[in-house]
Amino acid sequence: MDIREVDDPQDGDLDAWHSLVSAVHLHDHPGDPAPDPGQTIGRFSGGGARRLWTVPHGDGFGAVASVWLPGDPAVRAAEIDIHVLPALRRRGIGLTLLRRAADAARRDGRSSALAQALAGTPAVPFLERYGFRCLLTTRSLVLRPGDVDPSAQAALNPEGYRLIRWTGPVPDHLAVVFAQAKSAMADHDEGDSAWNADVVRETADAVAKRGDDLYTVAALHGSVIAGFTEIVVPGDVPERAFQYDTAVVPEHRGRRIGLWVKAAMLEWIKDERPEVVEIETDNSHDNVHMLAVNEALGYQPLREFREYLASVADLP
Ligand SMILES: CC(C)(COP(=O)(O)OP(=O)(O)OC[C@H]1O[C@@H](n2cnc3c(N)ncnc32)[C@H](O)[C@@H]1OP(=O)(O)O)[C@@H](O)C(=O)NCCC(=O)NCCS
CATH class of the missing domain: 3.40.630.30 (Gcn5-related N-acetyltransferase (GNAT))
Incomplete structure (x- = not known):
């Protein structure tokens, strides 16, 4: 597997990253409005160091991972985010990227890591298999005015x-x-x-x-x-x-x-x-x-x- 670390993402990297995140979103959150590029790219700005990895696939990326290392390593958790294209799942790509991210967090002196998942998606068994436990759940509700x-x-x-x-x-x-x-x-x-x-x-x-x-x-x-x-x-x-x-x-x-x-x-x-x-x-x-x-x-x-x-x- 070709995993590349990106030190200084260029516009083309950010566009490809956003395309991948959008494709994953569309698959895992059907019917939901797609994230806008500002939301995806916003994750790369703000304080704290970031390590980024990509897995090239076709003209773009087949998977991406990031670990955000905010503030004081002694008190703040690392934040891990991994996305794998639906067509490339269950081949160990997610695990390989999680190893990279966890290693970066350990080397930075972090003792804990956070990640987010949507209930009912593969991220739940994935995270739970590798030692994450659920801290908090937030439920969204929807009402269709035409139905009430x-x-x-x-x-x-x-x-x-x-x-x-x-x-x-x-x-x-x-x-x-x-x-x-x-x-x-x-x-x-x-x-x-x-x-x-x-x-x-x-x-x-x-x-x-x-x-x-x-x-x-x-x-x-x-x-x-x-x-x-x-x-x-x-x-x-x-x-x-x-x-x-x-x-x-x-x-x-x-x-x-x-x-x-x-x-x-x-x-x-x-x-x-x-x-x-x-x-x-x-x-x-x-x-x-x-x-x-x-x-x-x-x-x-x-x-x-x-x-x-x-x-x-x-x-x-
Ligand atoms: C979660 C995600 C990153 C997993 O990527 P992946 O490349 O399919 O993961 P792997 O192939 O490395 O899976 C490793 C193990 O996780 C568990 N797992 C992964 N997907 C699973 C599924 N759909 N059902 C049950 N277990 C699953 C299995 O134990 C699997 O091992 P196995 O295939 O030998 O049974 C991918 O589904 C994804 O991109 N989801 C959307 C993004 C997201 O929500 N990310 C949040 C997590 S940071």
Whole structure:
């Protein structure tokens, strides 16, 4: 097997690397939007050393591997990433590349290594065979607005609350109370929160700069925002929208406000953006109650990401 270490990747290497990662993605995550080149190439920038290996195949690569060696070797884990073309799997290429990566991590003085896998793909038996154990799973859920009727839930209207909504940055007169509601997401009692009116506006401006549309529905109680939910519809692929933050302020919980605002949002998106085919949410951003709300609205499990850790001494 011809394995080449790449010290200083040129544009052609990065293009071939991206083509391989895209082909693997298409095979292992069917139906998912392909990664964009910025995402693939972004992995080569940022702090810390990287070692890269490629296996030439035809005009491009049949397999690639990287190990990222960030920060202090005594405290930070190495991060290993290996991709093998579907047609070249089960020939020992993955194992050979894992040996190179593990060796580089050991030589750098690392004691542990991280890797990621999508549940249900060959990466799971591969990593588990060689000493990785699953640390964390993140479940994504998806809802198809065309398949659900949220009208009954959108009509819940808990007494004493009314709905408001806006697109883009929060209107100025609500910026302070919205920042207070955002702080409720942290769910901690330390008092200080990273959210204030300026940060809320800057976050919304960043979404607009990317060319995406931000929708917010909030439940108002007097002049206080008791709960809210946000959806972002990407400018380039509006078919798949993403759930952003949802929170209900602690003293307003238990009144089905979370379900109400999310159902009202769904009605709005169905009406305003009929091109949205799917809305995706990630449960690392949601708590247990929000998962129950998501299920009540009709969200279905989409995929599960697993984060793996190994002691490099156990790796081949
Ligand atoms: C995971 C991956 C890198 C494995 O590459 P590969 O070249 O097929 O791996 P190998 O041939 O070296 O397999 C070594 C062993 O892993 C295990 N394994 C690999 N694929 C497996 C599968 N589909 N089912 C069960 N076991 C599997 C087997 O024990 C295999 O040994 P065997 O073939 O003698 O039974 C490849 O499937 C891939 O590119 N996946 C997508 C990218 C990814 O998710 N990478 C994350 C891991 S860093």
